[in-house]
Amino acid sequence: MSIPSVTTVYGTPIDIPSKNYTVVHKEKINGLVFPVGSSSGRGYFQKQSGVKLVKNNLQQLLRTERGERVMLPDFGISLKKYLFEPLDEELFKSIQEEIIISITKYMSNVRILRLSVTPMEKYGISGSQALLVSLVMKIKEPEEAVFEIKETII
Numbered sequence: 395m396s397i398p399s400v401t402t403v404y405g406t407p408i409d410i411p412s413k414n415y416t417v418v419h420k421e422k423i424n425g426l427v428f429p430v431g432s433s434s435g436r437g438y439f440q441k442q443s444g445v446k447l448v449k450n451n452l453q454q455l456l457r458t459e460r461g462e463r464v465m466l467p468d469f470g471i472s473l474k475k476y477l478f479e480p481l482d483e484e485l486f487k488s489i490q491e492e493i494i495i496s497i498t499k500y501m502s503n504v505r506i507l508r509l510s511v512t513p514m515e516k517y518g519i520s521g522s523q524a525l526l527v528s529l530v531m532k533i534k535e536p537e538e539a540v541f542e543i544k545e546t547i548i
Contacts, residue, residue, distance in 0.1 A: 425451065445541050448504055448533055455500055456493075456527060456545045471496045473547045477523055481513045493527065504531045507540065514546065 425447045427440040442450060458470030471492055479485050489511045497506060508530040513523070525547040532540045 445533065445539050448501070448531070449541060449543055451501060452497070452504070452529070452531070452543055453545060455496060456547075469496075469500060473525065473527070476525065477547065486511045489525070489527075493529075503534050505534055506530075507532055 425442055427442045427450070455469070456471055456473065459474060460470045460472045461467050463469045473489065473492075476485060476489055490509055493509060493511075494506060497504065506529065508528075510528045512526050512528070514526050515523070527545045527547065528542070529544075530540065530542045532538065
């Protein structure tokens with residue numbers, strides 16, 4: 395006994411052309427808001443996505459010293475060790491290299507468009523030395539958004 399290849403409804407064959415429909419679902423990447431707390435009144439653990447999430451993760455990466463996180467000892471960028479070094483081109487190139495290596499390792503969903511590290515003379519009231527890291531990034535998927543972040547290392 396063979397199975398008929400045409401579906402029938404009440405004895406009338408239905409002639410529906412078959413098409414291959416491709417549906418693309420762009421999954422939204424979600425993460426936790428940092429720092430954890432109930433400042434908005436919606437509970438301690440809140441979700442975040444898109445450019446806000448990527449900026450938040452990038453700030454965490456820039457502010458974390460290598461070896462600070464117990465389960466991820468290579469996470470972070472040791473930028474504070476450069477504060478008391480002589481400010482020359484070699485130093486800025488090594489800082490940029492360390493930033494690029496860490497971002498490509500821990501943030502594979504972004505692409506660096508522009509990176510600059512500049513000294514800030516007499517930062518703040520005390521006049522301490524600081525470095526300004528300025529990044530222009532592009533999220534690869536799903537939004538393709540471009541954003542800028544500036545982080546001061548004191």
